[in-house]
Amino acid sequence: MIDGEGLAAFIAVADLRSFSRAADRLGIAQSVVSKRLRRLEDQIGAQLIDRSVRTDIRLTRIGAAFLPEASEAFAKLTATERLGWNLGRGSSGPLQIGFVFSAAISGVLGRILSALRKELPDLRLVPRLMETPEQLAALDAGRLDIGLIRPRPSYPARCRALQAHCEDLVVCLSAEHPLSAQAALSPRQLADQRFIVPQFHEQVGLIDNIRRLAEAGGFDLQPVVRTDDFVTAACLAAAGEGVVLAPASLSRLQLDGLQYRALRDFDEQLRTMLVHHVEAPGEALRVILRTLEGTAPHP
Template identity: 30%
Template sequence: MELRQLEYFVAVAEERNFTRAAERVHISQSGVSAQIRRLEHDLGAELFDRSARAATLTVAGKAALEHARAALAAVDAARQAVGEVTGLIRGRLAVGMVTGCTVTPLFDALAAFDRDHPGVELTLVEDASDGLAAGVRDGTLDLALAGTGAGAPEGLETRTIVSERLVAAVPPGHPLASGGPVDLAAVTAHRVVCMPPGAGLRTVFDRCCAARGLRPVIAMQAGAPDAIADLAARGLGVGILSESMAAGHRDRLAAPLIEDAAEDALLALLWRPAPVPAVRALLEHCRRAFS
């Protein structure tokens, strides 16, 4: 009995068709059929009923399927364990990041990981923070850098990278630019420019306003901090940003702290519990890069 025979057996059982199974395992249909026949000879029983159009399992086939899957899973686990020890991690990693948010340490971490583990194919996508969390949760993404409020998203592990206060970005001469912190009531007395729903910063701002019974007038929305700063600089509304987002625009914007916005805006790494070795390795690179 050979490992590839078990692989072909599981493929036919799941596809219920020899042709589709052959396409799945990338060999000819005759090759799959021959290996299944050899497996049946070794086991002393037919595994498929070939009289019908679909390849259906016999009683013996049903009995063997669970064990074949377990054997293949055990081999994968052994390969992964050896790879973790030797550093020969392979596979694919899908990483997500907040739309419009250039985070240089994340790029440094990805580059260092790519150098150390060239056998892993990396992909990077942008999305709003709630979409990133959903992607990690459903397995579409392996790791994401997303904006969050207090508390980890349900079902996920997190590592906070940045924790910052909210600021009100306004041009010189604006009533809120007179110096010193401002409060949410003063901010929401003006039109507001902020990120769209689903962004971590927007979630924090909405929660802080709701806690004080305030209903801001959202004049404009933009996914990128620089776009919010540009709109605020043109007097189109008070820009809601974090401290670091506003720091690069000090030449044209004042950014007083919103003192009663009690919840900080967090930027955090998100991943599923019990991560695979490749994710653990990337997390370690992120720890070094962000430190």
């Protein structure tokens, strides 16, 4: 009988076109991915992946035809397993938690993990650094229980969202930047500045705050520098490549040559949302909500 591990290995390799990246996604060794995939191919009696060129992983004709069915079967298997697991327990087993970088550096993630560890010691915490779009897809597919993300206009149908954290925005810039002499900056002072935007795979989010900042300052936004994450953006700002609009908690990241300046005459804040699947473990969710409300019981 085909097992879920083999399907998961095949789907990951097919999605990522890489055995090493598939291993990273699944949290196992690359050799284990290969072994599970071979076992699946033996079970169905056909080769699914063309391994003739190691640097160019491709699906065979049979593999391409099998992939949609495998994905559907694995999704149903995962949902069935999760349903039975959640019915049978509420305070043990793995808890899959996705988070954006700022949720960690602001301390929100740490408070949640600490509360869960104290109150539910049998729970196995599995936190994963993931950008917002990736978390939403994983929540929708049932691969995540909890997500700490940037706000979105809408969320997956079987998920619920609430605000977990809110903080001021600051400007990150080089210590040699002329504006670094100012204690606080107004939107108008940021006219003609080149903005470095982390998380450039997202079409909404921080870029919307930057657009509204430009509107408040009465200037047209110049072409932005796009990066994958806040750390890269901060390093570029320190090097003088531009300025970064960032959550105030990023100031805990101390880099040589980087300065943080408060914003005045611009009241927007950056929010972090807690999104949970409706089938997320109830007891763990209650602990998280008490923690965010500041009513977690003292040990």
